[in-house]
Amino acid sequence: MHLICHYIHEPLYMFSPITHTHTQHKHLVSNLFWKRFFPMSICRLARSRTITRFLKTKICPFEIHERLITPNYSFFHACSSYKTLAGNFTRKPHELWDKTANILAFRRFESARAGEQAEAVSYTDDDEDENQSIDFPGGRVTFTPQIKFISESTDKRVPCYRVLDDDGYPFAGSRSEQVDKETALKMYKSMVTLQIMDHIFYEAQRQGRISFYMTSMGEEAINIATAAALSPDDIILPQYREPGILLWRGFTIEEFANQLFGTKNDAGKGRQMPVHYGSKKHNFVTVSSPIATQLPQAAGIAYSLKMDNKEACAVAFTGDGGTSEGDFHAGLNFAAVMEAPVLFICRNNGWAISTPISDQFRSDGVVVKGQAYGIRSIRIDGNDTLAVYSAIRAAREMVIREQKPILVEALTYRVGHHSTSDDSTKYRPLNEIEYWKTARNPLGRYRKWVQRNGWWTDEEETELRGSIRKQVMNAIQVADKTEKPSLKELFTDVYDRLPLNLHEQEKSLRETIKRHEQDFPADVPL
Amino acid sequence: MDRDPRVCVMGEDVGHYGGSYKVTKGLATKFGDLRVLDTPIAENSFTGMAIGAAMTGLRPIVEGMNMGFLLLAFNQISNNCGMLHYTSGGQFKIPVVIRGPGGVGRQLGAEHSQRLESYFQSIPGIQMVACSTPYNAKGLMKAAIRSENPVILFEHVLLYNLKERIPDEEYVLNLEEAEMVRPGEHVTILTYSRMRYHVMQAAKTLVNKGYDPEVIDIRSLKPFDLYTIGNSVKKTHRVLIVEECMRTGGIGASLTASINENFHDYLDAPIVCLSSQDVPTPYAGVLEEWTVVQPAQIVAAVEQLCQ
Numbered sequence: 001m002h003l004i005c006h007y008i009h010e011p012l013y014m015f016s017p018i019t020h021t022h023t024q025h026k027h028l029v030s031n032l033f034w035k036r037f038f039p040m041s042i043c044r045l046a047r048s049r050t051i052t053r054f055l056k057t058k059i060c061p062f063e064i065h066e067r068l069i070t071p072n073y074s075f076f077h078a079c080s081s082y083k084t085l086a087g088n089f090t091r092k093p094h095e096l097w098d099k100t101a102n103i104l105a106f107r108r109f110e111s112a113r114a115g116e117q118a119e120a121v122s123y124t125d126d127d128e129d130e131n132q133s134i135d136f137p138g139g140r141v142t143f144t145p146q147i148k149f150i151s152e153s154t155d156k157r158v159p160c161y162r163v164l165d166d167d168g169y170p171f172a173g174s175r176s177e178q179v180d181k182e183t184a185l186k187m188y189k190s191m192v193t194l195q196i197m198d199h200i201f202y203e204a205q206r207q208g209r210i211s212f213y214m215t216s217m218g219e220e221a222i223n224i225a226t227a228a229a230l231s232p233d234d235i236i237l238p239q240y241r242e243p244g245i246l247l248w249r250g251f252t253i254e255e256f257a258n259q260l261f262g263t264k265n266d267a268g269k270g271r272q273m274p275v276h277y278g279s280k281k282h283n284f285v286t287v288s289s290p291i292a293t294q295l296p297q298a299a300g301i302a303y304s305l306k307m308d309n310k311e312a313c314a315v316a317f318t319g320d321g322g323t324s325e326g327d328f329h330a331g332l333n334f335a336a337v338m339e340a341p342v343l344f345i346c347r348n349n350g351w352a353i354s355t356p357i358s359d360q361f362r363s364d365g366v367v368v369k370g371q372a373y374g375i376r377s378i379r380i381d382g383n384d385t386l387a388v389y390s391a392i393r394a395a396r397e398m399v400i401r402e403q404k405p406i407l408v409e410a411l412t413y414r415v416g417h418h419s420t421s422d423d424s425t426k427y428r429p430l431n432e433i434e435y436w437k438t439a440r441n442p443l444g445r446y447r448k449w450v451q452r453n454g455w456w457t458d459e460e461e462t463e464l465r466g467s468i469r470k471q472v473m474n475a476i477q478v479a480d481k482t483e484k485p486s487l488k489e490l491f492t493d494v495y496d497r498l499p500l501n502l503h504e505q506e507k508s509l510r511e512t513i514k515r516h517e518q519d520f521p522a523d524v525p526l
Numbered sequence: 527m528d529r530d531p532r533v534c535v536m537g538e539d540v541g542h543y544g545g546s547y548k549v550t551k552g553l554a555t556k557f558g559d560l561r562v563l564d565t566p567i568a569e570n571s572f573t574g575m576a577i578g579a580a581m582t583g584l585r586p587i588v589e590g591m592n593m594g595f596l597l598l599a600f601n602q603i604s605n606n607c608g609m610l611h612y613t614s615g616g617q618f619k620i621p622v623v624i625r626g627p628g629g630v631g632r633q634l635g636a637e638h639s640q641r642l643e644s645y646f647q648s649i650p651g652i653q654m655v656a657c658s659t660p661y662n663a664k665g666l667m668k669a670a671i672r673s674e675n676p677v678i679l680f681e682h683v684l685l686y687n688l689k690e691r692i693p694d695e696e697y698v699l700n701l702e703e704a705e706m707v708r709p710g711e712h713v714t715i716l717t718y719s720r721m722r723y724h725v726m727q728a729a730k731t732l733v734n735k736g737y738d739p740e741v742i743d744i745r746s747l748k749p750f751d752l753y754t755i756g757n758s759v760k761k762t763h764r765v766l767i768v769e770e771c772m773r774t775g776g777i778g779a780s781l782t783a784s785i786n787e788n789f790h791d792y793l794d795a796p797i798v799c800l801s802s803q804d805v806p807t808p809y810a811g812v813l814e815e816w817t818v819v820q821p822a823q824i825v826a827a828v829e830q831l832c833q
Contacts, residue, residue, distance in 0.1 A: 235582065268615035278614045285581060286614035290605050296571040297606070300578025300586075307534075307560060307584065314578070330571030337566055493616040494651050496674035499702065501749045 157364050160411055161391055162381040166439070168448030176390040181455050186248075187228050187385060188450050191220040191443050192461075193468050194244045197253060198416070200472045201260060205274075205420045209480060210260045214275045216241045218383070218415030221442035222347055224248055225388035226315075230396060233312035234343075235283045235301050237294035240275055241347065242317050249282040253471050257479035264525075269493070270485040275419075292322040295331025295344070299405075302340035306403060313341040313399045321352025323366050332373045335405035342405040343395055344375075347382065349414035354427040370407035382410030383442040386449070413440065486525045487513075527557055530585065533671060536563040536572050537589030537626075546591050547627055547686050573599035573624065577606050580622045585671060593628030593680065594640035607676045608651030623670045624678045629720055629770055630818050631683035636806035639814075643680055643747050644776040654747040655701055656680040656718045660690040662745060665699030673701060680747070682720045704751035710740035713764040713828055716755065716781060718744045721768045721819060728824035737828060747777055756789055763794040764831050768819055773801045798827050 133142040163176045170176070179187075198215040205213040216223055223244025230236075236245055243256065255267070259277050262270035268278055268286060278286025285301075288294065298316035305312055322328060323346060335342045346366045350357055363369060370377025376398070380391045388410060395406045413436040417424040424433065438444075450456045491498060491506045498506070513520050527533045535550055541564040544551035554562040565572040569590065576586035590596040596603070603624065610618050630639040643654055653675050657663040663681070670677040707722065708729060717725045722743050729739050740758055744751060759765060765785060769778040778799040785797060800819045808814055 237578070266615065267617060268613060271615060272613045276613070278617060280614070280617040286610060286618060288606055288610065288613070290601060293574060293602060293606055294578075296568075296574030296602070297578030297581070299571070300575035300580075301582045302578075303560075303563075303575065304579040304582040304584045326568075327570060327574065330566075330568035331574070333566055334568065334571050334575060338563070493612045495611075495653070496619075499749050500752070 152362070153364060158367050158379050160379040160381050161387050162384050163386040163390065164384050164445055164449055166445060168445045168452065170386075170449075176386050177393050179386065179389060181453075183228060184450055184453070185455055187224050187389070188443075188446060188456065189464060190224045190227075190244065190248050191385070191446070192464055193253075194220050194223060194247055195443060196465060196468045197243075197247075197256065197472055200469065200476070201256075202416070202420065204260075204476055209476065210274055212274045212420055213260070214240055214419040215416035216244060218413050218436055218442070219347060219349060220244060221385040221388055221446065222345075222382045222410050222412060225385045226345065226392050229389050229392035230315060231312065232283065233310065234396070235285065235305070235312065235314050237285050237298045237301065237314065237316040238277075238287050239291070239294065239317045239319055239322060239347075240287050240289075241319070243275070243277060246277055246279060246282055246284050249284070251277070251279060251282060251284075253468075253475045254478065255279075257472075257475040258482065261476075261479040261482070262484060263479055263482040264485045265479075265482060266485070269489045271489075271493075292318055292325035292327040292331070294318075295322075295325075295327050296334060297331075298342045298344070299331055299334040299338060299340045302335065302342040302405075303338060306339075306341060311400060313343055313396060315343045315345065315396075317345050317347065319352060320346065320348040320350065320357050320360055320366065321355060322346070323369065324352075324360055332369070332375060332405070332407070336374045339403050340405060341399045341403050343392070343399050344405060344407045345392075346407065346409045347412060348409050349382075349412045351414050351418070351424070351428070353418040353422060354424070356428075365409055365411070367407065367409040375405050375407050377407035377409065379409045379411065382412030383440055383445065385442060385446040412442075415441075484524050527553065527561065530671075532583060533585045533587065534561045534563065534579070535587045535589065536565055536576055538565055538567055538572075538591050540564060540589050545589060547683070549681075549686075550589065569595050569598040570600075570602050573602040574606065576622050576624075577602060577610070577620055580620045580676075581610070581618045585621050585623075587623045587625065587671065590624065590626030592638050592640075592683075593626045593642040594637055596624065596626065596642060597640070597645070599624075600645070603646070603652070603676075603678075604649045608649040611675075612651060619674055620676045621674050622676045623667075623673075624676070625667070625670075625681060627681050627683040627686070629680075629682040629684070630802070630807050630814065633809055633811055633814060634683070634807075635809050639807035641771045641776065641802075642678075644771045646678055647748055647777065647780060651676065652748070653677045653701055654680065655745055656682075656747055657745070658682070658685065658719050658722045658743055660688055661692045662699060662705060662743075664692060665697055666701065666745065668696075668698045669701045672698065677701065680719065684720055699745075702746045702749060702751055704745050704754040705743040706754065707741040707743050708739065710738040710762070712738045712762060712832055713740065713766055714755070714758040714762045715739050715741045715766045715768060715824070715828070716744050717741065717768040718747065718777070719770065721770055724819060724821050725768050725824055728821035728828070731821065731825050732828055735825075735829075737832060739828060744781070750781060750784055752784065752788060755785065759785065759789045760792050763792055765793065765797045766824070766827055766831055767797065767799040767801075768824055769799070769801045770818060771801050772804045773799075774804050776801050795831055798831055800824065800827055 132144070133140045163170055163174045165171060194216065198217055201210070201213050202215055204210050219241060223242055227245040227248035232249060236242070238245065256277070258265040259268060260274040264270070268276070272278070272286065276287040276289065278284060285294065295316050295318060298314045301314040305314065316331070318328065332344060334340070335344070348357065348366055352360055365379065367377045367379040378391060378395065381387050391408060395408055399406050415433060415437045447456065487510070488506070491502045494502060510526070513526065535553060537545070539546055540550040541554040541559060541562050550562060573588055573596070576588045579586050590599070607620055607622060611620055628640060628642050643656065646652065646654060653673065655666050655670065655677060657666045657679065666679060670679050707726065715725050722741070725741055729741060732739050740762055742754060742758055744755070767778045767781055769776055771777050773779070778801045782797045782799050800823055802817050802819065805817060807817055
């Protein structure tokens with residue numbers, strides 16, 4: 001309704017095109033109103049995508065707006081960007097009228113300027129429309145006598161959803177999920193735990209106590225807020241920078257330490273390298289090193305959940321680099337075709353080891369790729385805890401209700417090095433890292449909001465940090481001294497039962513060890 | 527699929543088309559589009575999908591339209607299918623069956639005539655079986671579906687038209703067992719899949735010439751059934767391996783090494799292995815025929831072995 005009122009009051013003479021007579025002008029303008037604005041408002045009222053789509057095929061002008069209107073329609077309705085959307089809409093028509101007028105005036109020179117017409121629109125009449133569509137496998141398409149390329153980029157990038165500003169104040173008019181004190185505090189405390197855990201385990205690797213580690217510094221909000229927004233039944237397929245989800249679901253610091261040290265208490269029985277956590281009871285699939293292999297698997301898990309009619313979805317993570325892998329294309333395409341309830345979350349943190357995103361893809365980030373597969377997508381500020389929480393809640397609800405995949409691109413920054421085998425100061429400036437570590441830190445921003453609500457104090461902060469530090473240090477001490485898995489775990493679980501050849505190989509290994517005891521590590525129990 | 531509602535099939539054109547070799551004909555109409563899933567053309571993707579589905583409790587059967595295409599799924603098969611049960615500490619099981627037609631057909635060209643068993647044999651965590659008759663195709667398929675491990679079932683493009691009377695009652699074969707095709711005294715001939723028929727043809731000629739070959743269809747390509755093979759070697763003391771794989775790195779190469787290691791004392795002569803040459807399979811009919819081991823070669827090899 002907001003939209004209709006705005007247009008009715010707008011002086012219509014401002015839309016005067018250059019080359020049209022008054023009667024034609026009136027015709028065009030009323031055409032404009034009835035064909036564009038009226039149906040648009042109906043659309044807003046009806047909140048139905050099918051009607052929008054139907055009407056859009058009837059109306060050709062202003063094709064640039066397609067992107068603004070359709071994809072995130074129902075979600076945008078609830079967002080602060082609704083206002084900006086309407087704002088854009090009011091500003092654009094002026095420009096467009098001019099462009100349309102130019103085309104009509106210089107029509108005979110068009111073919112020479114085919115390339116330049118990239119963003120121009122074609123004006124077609126109502127009657128022309130009906131006759132100018134044609135059948136092909138895949139459906140009916142309208143055709144146009146002009147060569148018109150879809151531009152490789154738009155002048156405006158897809159906006160990102162944000163709730164809190166850098167000082168932790170919610171934007172005026174921003175819509176987000178209400179978070180109660182308990183959840184808000186649990187999120188904050190988990191973020192602090194994750195941060196401290198990362199720091200101390202990283203140092204432990206530097207001291208030679210573990211062989212490898214990867215931090216999730218700078219991405220704590222994505223980790224924790226996503227976990228909080230999902231249900232414990234949702235099955236997670238991580239890439240490797242999402243330990244926060246396990247933390248939220250109850251994986252203890254001791255269990256983390258056990259996996260890093262590869263002790264006998266590790267659920268993975270010491271078989272995977274550090275950070276490659278996996279826990280069936282927490283619905284967290286074991287991390288597999290090759291990038292993006294989890295994306296097609298997510299489609300499979302979702303397929304399985306769909307067959308069982310469960311109220312849960314598969315959630316697959318990847319980074320910006322992972323979107324270059326073939327599996328990304330395959331996984332998303334599959335999920336869309338199979339109508340699998342998968343939530344794809346891409347942590348666009350700007351760097352894939354040393355490859356910046358400008359060398360990774362030339363599209364406007366990852367969010368625009370969703371539409372190419374027929375997947376609804378959204379871009380969010382990954383360092384804004386409340387934005388992540390609300391967006392994932394909404395996305396999850398849609399995924400399960402509509403049984404279709406959704407792509408979420410969370411913009412963030414990888415503050416730490418890629419891993420302990422990397423020194424990122426070699427390929428990016430120190431001040432850039434410092435800026436994101438301090439000024440744009442997700443914890444700082446969220447903490448200000450939590451404290452302003454009176455839910456947290458500085459004393460509690462120091463107390464929490466102290467106690468977590470102690471807990472992590474203790475866990476390291478204990479895990480360091482815990483026994484490693486026994487030799488038989490080298491051969492079990494390759495198959496469900498030990499086959500003959502592995503039996504033989506184990507026997508031969510044990511005999512060799514018995515004969516040369518001094519050549520084998522003493523701390524591996526036989 | 528009748529017995530267990532968790533069993534599902536996925537692959538290209540397996541649904542209404544019934545599969546490129548009609549193996550899944552009629553299943554889509556009976557079990558629906560979701561259980562018999564037609565997938566887009568992305569082998570690594572639907573193999574990955576099957577692995578994901580298997581981890582969550584389903585028992586998928588993946589069909590590669592031609593085994594050669596599964597090379598695109600090698601990453602998923604090696605890094606995930608074979609490894610995830612181990613690296614997760616036994617938490618996630620992958621009871622998936624990967625099957626499809628392979629081997630040299632009639633003038634299908636090099637890319638459609640691959641012997642994938644030689645590439646996959648090293649992957650830890652998977653089991654490989656090859657069927658050769660309608661009887662063992664049914665039994666091995668059932669066993670593979672019921673197995674908790676990922677199993678790759680190698681079928682052969684030229685063997686789909688075979689007809690045979692099989693028992694009405696339900697039977698399941700053992701995935702690790704070899705089949706004694708023809709007991710004999712003079713020489714042990716080990717083979718699998720289509721080469722079994724070439725060997726049996728050669729056997730007729732050999733019998734006429736007065737030899738008594740023992741023919742064993744090894745069926746289980748990983749792990750080898752060294753029990754049956756061993757007993758046979760101890761009896762005949764001579765081994766001939768006839769395979770369709772290439773000379774380098776094929777099943778025959780591994781089998782030769784295995785037998786030498788375990789039964790060296792029982793051998794009277796070095797093991798002879800007849801395999802295809804290390805060339806891409808040509809299209810021309812005559813050339814293709816000579817890249818595959820022919821019965822004449824088998825007869826000649828036995829005669830030489832038994833001298």
